[in-house]
Amino acid sequence: xxxxxxxxxxxxxxxxxxxxxxxxxxxxxxxxxxxxxxxxxxxxxxxxxxxxxxxxxxxxxxxxxxxxxxxxxxxxxxxxxxxxxxxxxxxxxxxxxxxxxxxxxxxxxxxxxxxxxxxxxxxxxxxxxxxxxxxxxxxxxxxxxxxxxxxxxxxxxxxxxxxxxxxxxxxxxxxxxxxxxxxxxxxxxxxxxxxxxxxxxxxxxxxxxxxxxxxxxxxxxxxxxxxxxxxxxxxxxxxxxxxxxxxxxxxxxxxxxxxxxxxxxxxxxxxxxxxxxxxxxxxxxxxxxxxxxxxxxxxxxxxxxxxxxxxxxxx
Numbered sequence: 001x002x003x004x005x006x007x008x009x010x011x012x013x014x015x016x017x018x019x020x021x022x023x024x025x026x027x028x029x030x031x032x033x034x035x036x037x038x039x040x041x042x043x044x045x046x047x048x049x050x051x052x053x054x055x056x057x058x059x060x061x062x063x064x065x066x067x068x069x070x071x072x073x074x075x076x077x078x079x080x081x082x083x084x085x086x087x088x089x090x091x092x093x094x095x096x097x098x099x100x101x102x103x104x105x106x107x108x109x110x111x112x113x114x115x116x117x118x119x120x121x122x123x124x125x126x127x128x129x130x131x132x133x134x135x136x137x138x139x140x141x142x143x144x145x146x147x148x149x150x151x152x153x154x155x156x157x158x159x160x161x162x163x164x165x166x167x168x169x170x171x172x173x174x175x176x177x178x179x180x181x182x183x184x185x186x187x188x189x190x191x192x193x194x195x196x197x198x199x200x201x202x203x204x205x206x207x208x209x210x211x212x213x214x215x216x217x218x219x220x221x222x223x224x225x226x227x228x229x230x231x232x233x234x235x236x237x238x239x240x241x242x243x244x245x246x247x248x249x250x251x252x253x254x255x256x257x258x259x260x261x262x263x264x265x266x267x268x269x270x271x272x273x274x275x276x277x278x279x280x281x282x283x284x285x286x287x288x289x290x291x292x293x294x295x296x297x298x299x300x301x302x303x304x305x306x307x308x309x310x311x312x313x314x315x
Contacts (some may be wrong), residue, residue: 079104192227
């Protein structure tokens with residue numbers, strides 16, 4: 001028994017260990033048909049749907065939860081609260097089910113049905129926000145709830161948590177370095193919370209200061225690339241540092257849709273739209289790159305998370 005009046009640290013149920021052990025070490029895919037005509041240049045992508053929760057967001061969610069357990073900010077008496085466009089929410093819900101803590105998520109009502117259903121399947125509570133306000137509306141609602149009942153919630157705040165980018169610094173970047181045998185010359189990825197880009201870029205630049213890191217975002221405030229942020233018109237994540245980028249590229253929704261179709265019909269890969277947008281940008285980089293370049297991007301999730309979306313009817 002613990003000493004009277006002394007609070008015991010929360011130790012997650014062992015049931016969660018197998019789930020945690022499956023996060024990371026995702027495959028690095030090669031593309032030959034999409035890169036026809038780009039002699040001597042490799043374009044590669046991390047298949048993050050191989051994570052147990054089906055997306056890249058398993059990495060930061062697991063790290064945020066682990067650090068919160070360590071500090072005692074998250075305990076059995078508190079509910080994890082955050083805003084999400086879906087994937088981080090699925091990861092939190094999965095971890096909550098496996099490790100025995102409650103999860104409440106603020107989500108724009110217009111996110112795909114597949115992601116809503118996955119979150120509910122894990123038993124998490126969803127609070128829907130105005131779709132017209134996008135991810136910013138969900139952020140503001142989560143902040144409101146956290147401020148009103150601080151004793152009830154651990155506000156994970158993925159947009160501000162350094163545990164977010166550190167997950168990629170110690171995980172994603174190291175995997176890319178090892179999988180390319182240190183040959184990576186360019187890293188290209190879409191901005192959302194910015195954690196993937198910031199953490200991976202910082203580590204890759206430590207490993208080789210000549211690696212060029214290129215951030216990608218939608219070209220306008222009104223776009224159809226779910227999970228991506230147009231920084232100039234959004235609440236900018238605290239963890240975002242624009243100075244990390246050697247170059248910024250904007251892509252439009254139509255270009256992302258076209259690349260999504262090409263990936264499906266030429267490479268046999270059904271990817272999410274943000275990954276397709278990142279690949280469109282990676283191909284632009286490849287067109288200007290020197291022979292011998294190794295360009296790596298990230299597919300945050302698979303396309304089956306979006307099959308209820310109407311844009312598939314136009315492909």
